[in-house]
Amino acid sequence: MIAICAVLLCCLEVTPAPSQSPPPTASDRGEPVTPILAAPAIDPLKVALGEKLFGDRRLSHDDSRTCQDCHDVATNGASQKRHDVSLNGAELPLNTLTVFNSTLSFRYGWEGKFRTVEADIKSSLESPNTMGSSAAEIAAKLDADADMRDRFFAAYGRRPEGADVIDALASFQRTLVTPGSKFDRWLAGDDSALSADELDGYRLFKSLGCSACHQGVNVGGNLYERHGIFHPLASPEPKILRVPSLRNVATTPPYFHDGSAPTLDDAVRKMAVAQLNATLTDQQASALVAFLGSLTGTYRGAPVGGSP
Template identity: 50%
Template sequence: MAAFRPAWVFAVALTAVLAGSALAVLEPAARERPAGGSATDPLPAEAVAALAVITPVPGSLGAEPARAALGRTLFSDTRLSRGGDRACITCHDIRINGASAVARDLTTDGRPLARNTPSVFNAALSFRLGWAGEIPTLQDQAEADLTRPDFLGGSWPAILSVIRGDPALAGRFRSAFGREADREAVIDAIVSFERSLLTPGSRFDGWMGGDAGAVTEAERAGYALFRGIGCAACHQGVNVGANLFEKVGIFVTIPNKAAEVLRVPSLRNVAVTAPYFDDGSVATLPEAVRLMARVQLGRELTAAQADAIVAFLGTLTGSYEGRPLTAPRAPGSGPQPQPQPRG
């Protein structure tokens, strides 16, 4: 019988194999056509090496425009919820960071949800969804959000009645799908919109594409430390995570927390998505970085080391519809920013 190896061993080994393969493929292409420079300018070796670990967020996943526009409308339509008082955007605020400012949002009956709300931005790039990876696809997530009592609590008869009873909305469904709105079309519309919720244009992606001035020397040093101490063994790929499962608490168990296996979260836009972890228990990014180094890597970081990694993580904030994502205001601090006109 083969000896048992913990999950992190396989994660590290797999990452090494994938990184080597990616570098072999990416290096010639990157040297031929660097973004941000002329077609003949080679990428710096440091940027090529980074492309073996992290790949830029694409500008599009090919969402069908009419269906995505319908999904955008449904994403903010409170009429689809059981109480008529909430929508997907209530917890996933796409005007700011795709999540919310609280540790745990509330269910339809006012109880805190079991877990923190992750950002909806770049969710289409994750291999599974939910903190435990319990949701296989965006389609499954959309149905759960619409119908689970803890979320919107709607029912399909009521949802379809609202849509079919709205002449403008019903007409858009017939135009986009060639038929009357049904369960499959509603889910498809929401998923099409969520596939458009990408945040390209981060400074780190720009640097990997050839813009030498996109990140500072201190931020590059933070990335080198992030990679050197082992963070990149789990946080890599286009979403800088969200493509592996890992036990939480490999070297040290987090106090008052079960050592469960969770989906490694994405670090895209992490600088603006506090609070952190599945229970929303950590308020600041430096604290989160030091805790993860301790429990996952067995490393005690100094404040300066944590700050260096935080500086790098700040370069992973991208933009949606031309606007950089922002952290939400603390609850009770005033109204949230309103959507800007779309060009």
């Protein structure tokens, strides 16, 4: 009997216990989209300074506007207008893109003219259509403010300089990421995160070919594409655009580079015709809109745009 027990114990010791595999991640699933990670660790003094500058009217030549006026981080990171206006009151030619998750794209702006966030910021500060100023002019204004001088000394160890103005703004912009969407939770292995309609919409998004251009961490933003491949889409110029990110897209109407699509349903249907030569049924359009709604993330613990 003792010998039998010894044999059984030996068997128990060498038999490995069944292991529980972690839930599949986006890469395990082989999905074309990956989740947004938390904001990178950046000097908090530089980030706080950049945020303060983002809402400072002295960044514009005539002290009339702030970055926040067109890129409202309290809502969708952009504006609700089809076209924002220039310093002289004329409409800007292109719809304002959201600043949220912009640093996850490979280029900046609708035409992708700028390779770095610093270059994009410098252009916005200098453009006569937006701020009409320069980093040097802004630094000189801020240097006359004792509180701002203290903030720059704390963050950079010196009085305000143009390069530091741009760096502080870039530091803040790099923190404007919006993780935690329903879709990201699903990608991370939470199978209950998406509804049946949202899942149907995602399957359709892939099967129709939408994910050929809208993929990666930003669900877009990583390649150029010609619009109006099969049929006209919106304003003909510019012909080639940087594919926009679809992150938080449900919160950023109107749509397209000219802001001509007032609703997401309208944009989805027009995109299908123009880019895929496909006419969507009402059910397909509804499913795609449901999926796109699941891409709304959170910023500072709240959903972007206040959507559910």
